[in-house]
Amino acid sequence: MPITPTYKCVLLDIEGTTTPISFVHDRLFSYVKNNLLQEQIQLLREQAMKDVNNNLSDVILVPEVQQQGKKTNEEEIKKAIIQNIQWQMKINRKIGAFKSFQGFMWESGYESGELKGEIFDDVLDALKKWKESGIKIYIYSSGSISAQKSLFKNSDKGDLTEYIDGYFDTSIGSKIEKSSYVNIAKEIQLEPRDILFLSDNVKEIISAKSVCYQAAIIERKNNMPLSDDDRKNNIIFTDFLQIFSYLFL
Template sequence: MALFSVPTPVTTILLDIEGTTTPITFVKDVLFPYIKENIKKYLLEHWQEKECQEDITQLQKQAEKDSHIDGFVPIPSAISDNETENMIQAVVDNVYWQMSLDRKTTALKQLQGHMWRSAYITGQLKGEVYEDVVPSIRQWRELGFKLYIYSSGSVEAQKLLFGYSIEGNLLKLLDGHFDTTVGHKVESKSYRNIADSIRCSPENILFLTDVVKEAFAAEKAGLHVAVVMRPGNDALTDEDKSSYCCITSFHQINFPSENN
């Protein structure tokens, strides 16, 4: 595959995570299974802590909202210490149920985020990145480019992944993070919001993603885009490949300043 030459106006690179910097399988085969395998142990160990109790309260409130959904799992309030074990099991069952439906409720993401934080800090988890990522972003920084992350995962989850990566702490290489609080990734307005937030013109930003719908939204907002084709990512159609610049590695990205 040929080199992708970045347009001269670009000063900033915006990166997706899943399928772009990090294998999709890391989330599906590592992060999510970790929650399922360790949630009961985590709740037993942290039950008395304020943060854990706040997580439970949010899950209870979400369960009340979900009572109309077929198969929903309620979370009762513990009236006595004797009922704590039943309540913990109810939380476990509720989390399993939400995850089986691939729900992304704030309450679920909050508990998952706290569990992952604990696992990263204790070394049970390390964030995965493709082997071309770190050498490339180091080079881009040296060339003077600003680097930002935009992912559907929370900013906290992003910082954990890059802060405790297999390549060490990569946060110092990044200028900032965005999640869906800035808008959904398939909406053009989200990319304009990011451009406004970093005080940058859309035409000065290159967005790298593996999702064509995101590339379309970003391009519509005035950003430059390239679609990343990694093993395990959704296959692109011939139309997709003809509509967008496609790369299989960050090493294929060529900047004008490299030729000076």
């Protein structure tokens, strides 16, 4: 006998939840190496100088364009950009310059067909089941809303945007701040207890649960390892389809 969901809406993280973490790190970098957007590069360059002035450690500066004869320092700039982005991803930064660069690069790659958003195999079947059951589906990611839409529109499982009712990024608040989840519940006009949040990030799960969301950790290959306390204090799934046989309280 099928279990009737106790939630009216699902809120999904992307990286490590619907999409392999390696997709952002591996595919984005390989695309960046061959495609440089000057306006976005300038934003990264300016942000790096601000970081230096704010005494951040290990900042990677992006050189200005210099020309000697008919040669420029293009390779030096390209190398610095890659290192700068790697540094920002390593420390999990959410600043506008980085997200803007990422979003533009992704949109360009999707339009050209060079990039395809990677989606775990179980996700599409789950999206279909939720949609058939009248469950609303929203996305909440640190990536920009435009980048989120591009990923799901141009995924390796086809255009999945028909299943998604809306998108949220960090303009509504940090993903580890409980106020963000209060804001999302107000925005979609549901009580927090009627929302199921799924993420690989334990801090995000804790914040959502603190304001009465139903929540579960998604454990995927290559995600951050979970501690014994994480396993003791949280519901954990390794596959979206496991959710449909679990009775949330």
